[in-house]
Amino acid sequence: MDIFKSLYQQVFSVTPEGFESLALQLFQFQYVHNPIYKAYVDHLTVNPSKVTELTSIPFLPIEFFKGHRVATGSWKEERIFESSGTTGMATSRHFVFDSSYYLQNCRQAFEMEYGSLSEYTILALLPSYLEREGSSLIFMAEDFIKKSGDSRSGFFLHNTGELVETLTQLRKEGRKILLLGVTFGLLDLAEAFQLDLEGVIVMETGGMKGRRKEMLRTEVHEVLTRSFGVDRIHSEYGMTELFSQAYSKGWGIFKPAGSMHVFTRDINDPLTVSNELRSGGLNIIDLANIHSCCFIETKDIGKVHENGTFEVLGRMDNSDIRGCNLMLA
Numbered sequence: 001m002d003i004f005k006s007l008y009q010q011v012f013s014v015t016p017e018g019f020e021s022l023a024l025q026l027f028q029f030q031y032v033h034n035p036i037y038k039a040y041v042d043h044l045t046v047n048p049s050k051v052t053e054l055t056s057i058p059f060l061p062i063e064f065f066k067g068h069r070v071a072t073g074s075w076k077e078e079r080i081f082e083s084s085g086t087t088g089m090a091t092s093r094h095f096v097f098d099s100s101y102y103l104q105n106c107r108q109a110f111e112m113e114y115g116s117l118s119e120y121t122i123l124a125l126l127p128s129y130l131e132r133e134g135s136s137l138i139f140m141a142e143d144f145i146k147k148s149g150d151s152r153s154g155f156f157l158h159n160t161g162e163l164v165e166t167l168t169q170l171r172k173e174g175r176k177i178l179l180l181g182v183t184f185g186l187l188d189l190a191e192a193f194q195l196d197l198e199g200v201i202v203m204e205t206g207g208m209k210g211r212r213k214e215m216l217r218t219e220v221h222e223v224l225t226r227s228f229g230v231d232r233i234h235s236e237y238g239m240t241e242l243f244s245q246a247y248s249k250g251w252g253i254f255k256p257a258g259s260m261h262v263f264t265r266d267i268n269d270p271l272t273v274s275n276e277l278r279s280g281g282l283n284i285i286d287l288a289n290i291h292s293c294c295f296i297e298t299k300d301i302g303k304v305h306e307n308g309t310f311e312v313l314g315r316m317d318n319s320d321i322r323g324c325n326l327m328l329a
Helices: 002-012 016-033 035-043 099-114 136-148 160-173 183-192 217-228
Strands: 079-082 093-096 120-125 176-181 201-204 234-237 246-248 254-256 260-265 280-286 295-304 310-315
Touching (some): 002 016, 016 035, 079 136, 099 136, 099 246, 120 160, 120 183, 136 176, 160 176, 254 260
Parallel strands (some): 120 176, 176 201
Antiparallel strands (some): 234 246, 246 254, 280 295, 295 310
């Protein structure tokens, strides 16, 4: 496992200038040591020796996580992250070799954008995720709550009255507050209470989960900014199949973690990958997926800007309803 430790260190310290070299190195490594990914690349008749740039790397369709153990190397998993879904729906399973590595990567991504977790009181309104097992979002939120070091940080299931009281008290104290919520939960809170949350970071994780009709992201943010008295709504972009996250500080523009790079692909020709497309399916390189697959073809539609930020415009037709990214843009 020494090779994995070396790769971990490289991912944690990767620079924009070194991203391509490390990604290409990981492609060659995973082609050799990941049976599912190798079979897929071979099926496309791609010659690995001719893959010399990021856009020529084959991206594994996200559906493979539903019926296969997508793993690089042979090892026993420490835990399994599982996506949400309606009854009878096949769910994605991401096998985790070392959960401490996942958490370290999550912390680094958040703190690069927002500063130390120890500066915040973190209030998590994630009812649907708390009610099931295997959520990577809950696992991350639990860690963030611990790292905050504030006894008032925690999860709120249906006790929204207590949440409002806690928010009110914390604002009086001038604390930095992160209110992390699934979209339908934040909308429910906005309908039940007229709150003044000026200065609070209100961050939605996406997801209606069948609790409400789908809404445009702009509509959701308009409702929440008006009800909460804030000038913008932050967002987190993540999924079961990714170990890294992207964050938006407003207006639906996401900045990926240093371990991520996002591309658009032609919807009618998924093997054509280029950020010169106005919009398309989102392909993601996640270097943190060392033990699974770093090259993921998602079912999200979006556009990527010249500076590497991106927007999520919606979901492809006939794609499964999922927990984290149901909203249209």
